[in-house]
Amino acid sequence: MKYTLKQLQVFLAVAHHQNVSRAAGELSMSQSAVSGALKDLESQFAIQLFDRVGKRLQINELGTRLRPDAEALVSRALELEQAFSLHHIAGDLKVGATLTIGNYLCVPLMRDYMARTPDSRVQLEVANTDTIAREILDFKIDIGMIEGEYHHPELQLEPWREDELVCFCAPDHPLANVPELTTAQILAAQWILREPGSGTRQTFDRAFHHHLYRLDIVLELQHTEAIKRAVESGLGVACLSTITLQDAFERGTLVPLRTPQFDLRRTLYWVLHRHKYRSAGIKQWLDVCTL
Template identity: 30%
Template sequence: MNPLSYETKPASQSVTLRHLRIFIAVSDLGTMTAAAKALYIAQPTVSQAISELEAFYGVRLFERLSKKLYMTPQGFQLLDYARHISSLYNRMDMAMGDASEGSVVKVGASMTIGSCFLPQVVEAFTKKYTDVPIEAVIRNTRDIEAMILKNEIDFALVEGTVHSTNIYADPFDEDRLLLLCGRGHPLYGSGKLETTALSGKKFIVREEGSGTRELFETSMAAAGIPWQAAWVYSGSDGLISAAIHNLGIAVISRRLAAKALESGELWPLQVEGFDLIRRFFIIRHKNKYLTGPMKNFINFCTELSRG
């Protein structure tokens, strides 16, 4: 930090929203030239804005090596705040420009929650708050975490573990993963199994980055069970279909497989000491300002999960 305190700096030295937006553009696009083109300003203007930011805080925001820019730790720290300040200003501008228009709630969800829980929340919420638009994005947990950090969504509902220390995660429900096989699989109709029964078996799993995949891999590694990923899907329908057609053992949420279990198309394997229980979390950036509609939506989630 610059040894000069904020109080002793000249009044002409200040960080403006313009500085922050230029900084965000440079960080997102990778070069000052690209940022200048995107913002329709001259490249020297971009360079000056970055230099003024660095002078104001007394830190390097970018390392300039071989004509390339590499963001410093201080740069990443400032970027985190800059995104949220810019987003908050945009919300204020929209709210003041048209106070009668509802504030859009941008919610993310990981695949399982997006399939079996989020639709009923949105339905209940929009019936009560008819003037609040909802925008939903469904991705795997890793992608949702990245969107939270970039402030592309307001908050999210995920079943996986988030890893950033800049994100708050509040549990609101539980879920169980099942190991399921089709009628033609050798383990269909089996009773209690030892973990050795899973050794070397072919599994039908979610893609890397999903909370389902992470929990399964961690549990298998902890139990010392070798396994094969025979099929990889990004959605539940593919997992269920592949298991029904005896292509392996599917790893999927109990909620998503309810119909196939009821019909007998799939059989749940009961493995001694191998319970895949996980929590659902509401996640948000620790610096995120929650508007009234956002808080109301979060309350709907917790109320519906409690029945």
């Protein structure tokens, strides 16, 4: 075999950081050792994996094409090493989740995963759909749980569970006792929405697409709780997942608004890189999600 796993780890670290010194720090190696390992790998096959731009290394077309296979091979090697040394069935897992899923649905999934694999840990990153997709494409996280559809040839998107958004307001808002919102009332209201790029905003925009250009959007916020507080304060009406609003509806601090003319149903998905090796940890996580 002309290459070593260490050379592949160096290649992947440099591809991730696009910088030799930061890659060296991640691998606990000297900069010269990282440069030497990368040079040896390229020399052995008479190839170039990066374009050198000053001190910055930009992965080129060949490097981009080989990177998923290298990721898969190193992941499998690390899993085998873990099985040899610690006898784990599944190891630590990096999960990316959009805000609604991460804040309201992931904790029981993490609990069940760690109950099955007591020595394992789950690292959870919560961000919007666009960010999670980019992190998966860059192999920074193992699996994503997202609220919106995201189409990319390198991503595998699979349905997980159904969800529905609901419009709502404060109990003392003028629309609170309206049986069903009319188009005129919707256009006259001040709206507080999630930011563009989020799955929630994607669903809202699709449902209201005929009226979007006429809506009075006064705030666009990244966090669900901030939107709920703003609505409770009387700043406007909003639209979020029913998952995030159940407690507030039960307490009476927020009230739902009926908009049957708009389809606010959506599907929640899990997403993987198509070339990501499905480790025992990923398989275990998917198994937990289907319970």
